Amino acid sequence: MPPAADPxxxxxxxxDTVLGWYADHARDLAWRRxxxxxxxxxxxxxxxxxxxxxxxxPVWETWMERWPTPADLAAEPSGEAVRAWGRxxxxxxALRLHAAATAVVEEHGxxxxxxxxxxxxxxxxxxxxxxxxxxxxxxxxxxxxxxxVRRVHARVLGGVEFPAAAPTRAERDRAAALLPDDExxxxxxxxxxxxxxxxxxxxxxxxxxRCPVADLCRWxxxxxxxxxxxxxxxxxxxxxxxxxxxxxxxxxxDSEGPVHRSRLDAAWHLDDxxxxxxxxxxxxxxxxxxxxxTYALP
DNA sequence: GAGGCGTGGGA
DNA sequence: TTCCCAAGCCT
Numbered sequence: 070m071p072p073a074a075d076p077x078x079x080x081x082x083x084x085d086t087v088l089g090w091y092a093d094h095a096r097d098l099a100w101r102r103x104x105x106x107x108x109x110x111x112x113x114x115x116x117x118x119x120x121x122x123x124x125x126x127p128v129w130e131t132w133m134e135r136w137p138t139p140a141d142l143a144a145e146p147s148g149e150a151v152r153a154w155g156r157x158x159x160x161x162x163a164l165r166l167h168a169a170a171t172a173v174v175e176e177h178g179x180x181x182x183x184x185x186x187x188x189x190x191x192x193x194x195x196x197x198x199x200x201x202x203x204x205x206x207x208x209x210x211x212x213x214x215x216x217x218v219r220r221v222h223a224r225v226l227g228g229v230e231f232p233a234a235a236p237t238r239a240e241r242d243r244a245a246a247l248l249p250d251d252e253x254x255x256x257x258x259x260x261x262x263x264x265x266x267x268x269x270x271x272x273x274x275x276x277x278x279r280c281p282v283a284d285l286c287r288w289x290x291x292x293x294x295x296x297x298x299x300x301x302x303x304x305x306x307x308x309x310x311x312x313x314x315x316x317x318x319x320x321x322x323d324s325e326g327p328v329h330r331s332r333l334d335a336a337w338h339l340d341d342x343x344x345x346x347x348x349x350x351x352x353x354x355x356x357x358x359x360x361x362x363t364y365a366l367p
Numbered sequence: 368g369a370g371g372c373g374t375g376g377g378a
Numbered sequence: 379t380t381c382c383c384a385a386g387c388c389t
Binding site for chain 1: 372373374376
Binding site: 113114115116117118120124158159162165192195196197201213217271273301303 | 381382383384385386387388
């Protein structure tokens with residue numbers, strides 16, 4: 070067998086190393102257990118979009134107990150999903166999950182579809198979530214490109230600290246080239262690389278001393294060059310419409326029935342901003358007007 | 368394609 | 379305390 074151009078990055082070596090590490094270090098997350106349903110995986114993926122695992126766990130448990138199937142959720146008003154979403158953040162995800170459950174019932178007989186094409190057609194399901202569900206719930210071979218995977222690839226393969234702001238074609242091709250040929254192995258590879266990024270190759274403090282592929286890592290080999298790309302944008306929060314919307318929605322979430330406008334007025338001090346945010350919540354369908362001056366969850 | 372969209376916690 | 383970031387999606 071001829072020597073590879075870059076023996077450090079033989080795919081088989083990376084596969085074996087990462088898969089071996091995953092076998093020993095994978096977290097025992099509820100949605101990964103053998104008995105977990107495809108619906109359970111879908112629910113977890115919606116909740117995990119931009120929200121840490123630790124905060125998702127308890128909500129996922131109560132959610133799945135209350136709505137063990139898509140039909141169970143679809144049978145309730147979407148407002149119940151928003152209420153049960155609690156403080157996970159980005160509550161439009163709750164609305165989309167409810168809409169996805171409805172679509173599963175109406176278009177797929179109540180069973181979560183298994184193909185990428187059908188999955189990505191569901192509300193709130195983008196490229197990542199479609200690939201993740203097809204891979205994790207159905208064992209298929211897909212490029213699963215989330216923030217963890219992108220960071221691991223940027224470092225180990227690209228030799229840089231962070232990936233570009235948005236996935237590039239080159240990144241996608243690189244990930245595809247590295248995907249194991251075997252379907253089952255590819256599915257495990259996808260979750261294993263994600264887990265490595267989540268537990269070891271983290272954004273702020275990578276634990277290279279615990280990393281199974283440290284010896285293969287180009288970023289490490291290059292001496293950990295500092296990030297020199299465009300500024301990575303951090304979102305402001307205090308005083309933004311997002312915070313205002315959150316305050317308003319919290320009032321409705323914590324109330325049994327419709328609330329009077331005065332309750333919302335007390336939740337935010339700036340009149341113009343409060344009105345604008347209430348209007349946007351109504352437009353999003355997160356809030357409905359139940360009377361001349363009363364509002365409720367849908 | 369850039370910007371909007373929640374919330375909480377660790378460093 | 380402040381800053382950064384956490385399994386994205388949609389317009």
